[in-house]
Amino acid sequence: MISALLYLQYHSVRNRLVARFKRLKQPKYLVGGIAGGIYFYFYFYRYLFGMGGRRGGVSFALPPETAALVESIGAIILLVVVFVAWLVPHERAALTFSEAEVAFLFPAPISRRGLIHFKLLRSQARILISIFFMTVISNRFGGKPWIHAVGWWLVFSTLNLHFLGCSFARTMLLDRGISNWQRRVGILGLAGVLAVTVVIWAKRTLPEFDFSHIENLEGMRAYVDQVLAAGPAPYLLYPCRLLVRPYLAPSALSFLLALWPALLLLALHYVWVVRSDVAFEESSVEASSKLAEKMANIRAGNWQAAGKKRKAKRPPFRLRPEGPAAVGLLWKNLISAGQMFTLRLWIQLAALAIVLSIGVRSAPGMSGVMPMVGMMAGMFIVWSLLFGPQILRQDLRQDLPLADILKAYPLRGWQLVLGELLAPAAILTGVQWFLLIITAGFASPAKMFHFDPAIFLGIALGVAIMAPMLNLIQLQIPNAAVLLFPAWFQAAKDSPRGIEATGQRLIFFLGQLLALVAALIPAALAFLVVFFVLKLFLGVGVVIPLASVVAAMVLTGEAIVGLMLLGRLFERFDLSAEGMQG
Amino acid sequence: MFAGAEPAQSDTAPASREAVGVGRRLPEAIMIEAVGLTKLYGDFVAVNELSFIVQPGEVLGLVGPNGAGKTTTLRCLSGIIPPSRGAVRICGCDLARDPIPAKRQLAFFSDEPRLFDYLTVQQHLTFVARIYQVANYEPVGAQLLEELELAGKKDNLPGELSRGMKQKLAIACGLLHAPKVIYFDEPLTGLDPIGIRRMKDSILKRARDGAAIIISSHLLHLVEEICSRILILKNGRKIIDGTMGEITRKFSEQSGDANLEEVFFRATSEPPPPPPPPPPVSAAPVE
Numbered sequence: 001m002i003s004a005l006l007y008l009q010y011h012s013v014r015n016r017l018v019a020r021f022k023r024l025k026q027p028k029y030l031v032g033g034i035a036g037g038i039y040f041y042f043y044f045y046r047y048l049f050g051m052g053g054r055r056g057g058v059s060f061a062l063p064p065e066t067a068a069l070v071e072s073i074g075a076i077i078l079l080v081v082v083f084v085a086w087l088v089p090h091e092r093a094a095l096t097f098s099e100a101e102v103a104f105l106f107p108a109p110i111s112r113r114g115l116i117h118f119k120l121l122r123s124q125a126r127i128l129i130s131i132f133f134m135t136v137i138s139n140r141f142g143g144k145p146w147i148h149a150v151g152w153w154l155v156f157s158t159l160n161l162h163f164l165g166c167s168f169a170r171t172m173l174l175d176r177g178i179s180n181w182q183r184r185v186g187i188l189g190l191a192g193v194l195a196v197t198v199v200i201w202a203k204r205t206l207p208e209f210d211f212s213h214i215e216n217l218e219g220m221r222a223y224v225d226q227v228l229a230a231g232p233a234p235y236l237l238y239p240c241r242l243l244v245r246p247y248l249a250p251s252a253l254s255f256l257l258a259l260w261p262a263l264l265l266l267a268l269h270y271v272w273v274v275r276s277d278v279a280f281e282e283s284s285v286e287a288s289s290k291l292a293e294k295m296a297n298i299r300a301g302n303w304q305a306a307g308k309k310r311k312a313k314r315p316p317f318r319l320r321p322e323g324p325a326a327v328g329l330l331w332k333n334l335i336s337a338g339q340m341f342t343l344r345l346w347i348q349l350a351a352l353a354i355v356l357s358i359g360v361r362s363a364p365g366m367s368g369v370m371p372m373v374g375m376m377a378g379m380f381i382v383w384s385l386l387f388g389p390q391i392l393r394q395d396l397r398q399d400l401p402l403a404d405i406l407k408a409y410p411l412r413g414w415q416l417v418l419g420e421l422l423a424p425a426a427i428l429t430g431v432q433w434f435l436l437i438i439t440a441g442f443a444s445p446a447k448m449f450h451f452d453p454a455i456f457l458g459i460a461l462g463v464a465i466m467a468p469m470l471n472l473i474q475l476q477i478p479n480a481a482v483l484l485f486p487a488w489f490q491a492a493k494d495s496p497r498g499i500e501a502t503g504q505r506l507i508f509f510l511g512q513l514l515a516l517v518a519a520l521i522p523a524a525l526a527f528l529v530v531f532f533v534l535k536l537f538l539g540v541g542v543v544i545p546l547a548s549v550v551a552a553m554v555l556t557g558e559a560i561v562g563l564m565l566l567g568r569l570f571e572r573f574d575l576s577a578e579g580m581q582g
Numbered sequence: 583m584f585a586g587a588e589p590a591q592s593d594t595a596p597a598s599r600e601a602v603g604v605g606r607r608l609p610e611a612i613m614i615e616a617v618g619l620t621k622l623y624g625d626f627v628a629v630n631e632l633s634f635i636v637q638p639g640e641v642l643g644l645v646g647p648n649g650a651g652k653t654t655t656l657r658c659l660s661g662i663i664p665p666s667r668g669a670v671r672i673c674g675c676d677l678a679r680d681p682i683p684a685k686r687q688l689a690f691f692s693d694e695p696r697l698f699d700y701l702t703v704q705q706h707l708t709f710v711a712r713i714y715q716v717a718n719y720e721p722v723g724a725q726l727l728e729e730l731e732l733a734g735k736k737d738n739l740p741g742e743l744s745r746g747m748k749q750k751l752a753i754a755c756g757l758l759h760a761p762k763v764i765y766f767d768e769p770l771t772g773l774d775p776i777g778i779r780r781m782k783d784s785i786l787k788r789a790r791d792g793a794a795i796i797i798s799s800h801l802l803h804l805v806e807e808i809c810s811r812i813l814i815l816k817n818g819r820k821i822i823d824g825t826m827g828e829i830t831r832k833f834s835e836q837s838g839d840a841n842l843e844e845v846f847f848r849a850t851s852e853p854p855p856p857p858p859p860p861p862p863v864s865a866a867p868v869e
Contacts, residue, residue, distance in 0.1 A: 311739075312739050313700065315705065315708075319708050319712055320712070321708075321712055321715060321716050321717050321719050322717060323712070325713050325715070327712070328709055328713050331712070332698065332701060332705075332709050335700055335701060335705065336700040399698075404657070404662045404696065405696045407663075408660050408661060408662055408685060408688065408690050409685065409713050410681070410683070410684075410685035410686040410688075410713070412682065571681075572664070574663055575662065575663055
């Protein structure tokens with residue numbers, strides 16, 4: 001039976017890889033692959049193969065006292081992970097299978113143990129990929145790649161088995177009438193007893209803790225070393241230390257010596273899991289359908305819906321049947337974004353920001369904090385301008401799985417694209433306006449930049465005027481990418497992963513930056529012309545918003561041209577060419 | 583009824599095209615016209631030089647084996663995918679050159695209901711009304727929801743509806759703007775027997791009211807029952823196009839009377855499936 005499962009796993013992975021390689025025949029995916037490959041090579045790979053100068057192949061040997069501390073820290077992290085795994089989850093054991101696997105494997109004459117083996121086999125594929133990337137990343141800081149790879153494998157595989165065994169144990173406890181809360185109280189009690197034991201031992205055995213140690217890193221380390229190296233703590237951490245040791249081994253010999261206890265621990269976990277006889281099928285069926293729904297949401301860009309069960313949301317405003325169709329799409333996408341993005345909420349937030357800035361200004365002792373808050377808000381504005389369009393996806397990226405429905409609507413391409421972009425543009429603008437109020441209210445321009453407050457307010461107003469159009473332009477890049485690279489976004493296929501996806505994101509980000517620069521150049525020229533002409537007659541604080549209005553008009557023209565082009569792209573977008581058969 | 587009007591027949595009365603007079607052609611009107619419609623996927627020809635017309639009141643059944651190009655044809659006819667060659671005219675408007683007025687007359691019901699997960703039933707209708715500019719949509723929508731037994735589910739999300747109810751919601755959205763041209767791709771999928779009966783009645787009623795309808799289905803008895811004309815596709819090509827009487831007569835010349843199933847097998851040169859083997863004869867127990 002296991003051979004059939006191996007066959008399934010092998011061919012699934014192989015076919016997925018082949019499909020991805022075949023896709024590279026298309027230049028648009030090849031470019032992403034090349035860009036991602038270059039990035040990974042220069043940032044990681046060359047260190048893996050010792051071509052990146054001195055770091056590759058360098059011994060990972062740490063001074064003995066540091067190595068012991070690192071091992072202890074690693075062991076503590078693992079212990080915390082294990083503790084959380086026993087404490088937090090509340091579901092019954094549910095091995096996660098895809099819906100197809102449930103349909104084919106559950107009715108098949110495969111034993112429960114066979115299904116567990118299949119699950120372990122499949123998780124190994126994931127673990128191996130994770131190991132590759134973790135090794136590539138960790139090796140950037142020195143060490144032998146193969147030691148790191150095996151070390152990571154031991155940690156991931158043992159944790160994987162532990163989580164599984166943990167879920168089986170949880171189910172068995174539930175079957176025996178021990179509720180989740182009873183279990184949690186027991187685990188917390190046990191953890192408390194162990195922690196108290198360590199504390200009591202430390203108080204009795206070690207010299208009194210001197211808080212001056214905190215000031216001195218070496219002193220604090222020495223104290224921690226003492227606590228972890230003697231008394232009950234080493235026994236508590238011992239299994240976790242065994243698991244960490246191979247990864248930290250400085251040489252091949254010490255690695256081999258550290259390997260067999262870790263392997264023994266792994267084997268014990270394996271026996272624990274495969275000998276557990278727990279009915280997981282029912283929960284797995286439920287989990288698989290939830291997983292499928294969640295994945296579909298994530299691939300459709302609807303992260304919010306992926307996280308929790310969807311609830312009906314109140315519309316942001318009353319939609320009348322007459323009027324521009326684009327407003328209908330704005331209304332729809334604002335509903336999708338949730339009730340966080342209602343006009344009322346933004347007005348309330350703006351009022352709160354104003355009240356806060358006035359209140360905090362008059363509060364004693366806040367003079368140091370306020371400029372910091374103002375500066376941070378200002379930085380967030382720039383950040384939201386660059387990264388906001390990648391995060392807010394209530395647009396074509398979300399609706400791509402329903403592209404056939406959109407195509408059937410009696411709308412011009414530009415109308416549809418405009419409607420799709422309005423919601424994220426409105427949300428981003430709301431966020432930026434709110435941050436502008438914070439910046440203007442909290443920052444102290446006179447102190448920080450030697451600015452006249454009137455000029456500072458003028459700049460804030462100018463940014464507020466230009467922000468909507470800048471957002472609309474910025475959003476056009478990822479949405480154009482959806483139409484040019486639909487296979488990266490569609491729900492029915494693989495989600496974007498791998499090197500080519502990284503390359504694609506890099507390209508998009510560069511494209512985003514270029515678009516911003518290209519859009520800003522004509523607007524900046526218009527701004528400067530108006531600014532210098534009006535400056536002859538008016539004060540700078542007044543001229544800046546007026547020049548910004550002209551710049552915003554230029555940006556509007558650019559946004560319109562972009563929308564027309566994007567609309568034409570949507571009209572020519574051939575779902576059948578991308579295999580999107582709805 | 584799904585049609586938003588009084589029923590033509592009782593829910594239990596059998597629906598048939600003869601009973602409601604479907605197929606009576608109105609003079610000088612062509613609602614759907616496909617001319618040399620061709621769709622290529624790379625080198626593969628999915629639809630090949632397909633030409634036909636559908637007049638008001640006609641129900642055209644589009645049948646063919648898997649991969650014949652039925653769904654691709656419907657998607658080209660509704661403007662969802664562009665044809666590689668040829669033209670499609672809806673109520674006289676060229677779908678490629680003048681898509682907006684053409685699409686205003688259209689409704690396309692795919693086999694799988696396609697809905698927005700985050701809009702409630704009522705919000706779907708409000709949204710569609712705005713897209714199609716249906717001024718007085720509220721009473722029409724309410725009536726549709728009532729008839730489709732969705733009135734109590736107005737505030738539910740699609741995720742809270744059964745497969746059949748989702749189908750009904752898609753139908754309500756599609757019928758809200760009173761389309762004159764309607765395409766159904768496997769319209770009975772997921773419906774219960776009452777839903778099937780109502781769907782058939784609704785299709786016939788829409789046809790009687792003057793809509794041009796194309797139904798793509800593998801259910802030959804459904805096609806035979808409600809379609810006034812049949813178009814059989816194979817490998818993207820039109821094999822035969824005519825009324826049930828015409829195509830039956832054509833194939834009856836070869837061997838007696840033929841129903842649509844027999845016509846289908848003969849037209850597509852597919853051998854009918856062999857009869858099921860007799861049950862294995864077990865040896866009589868020896869007494």
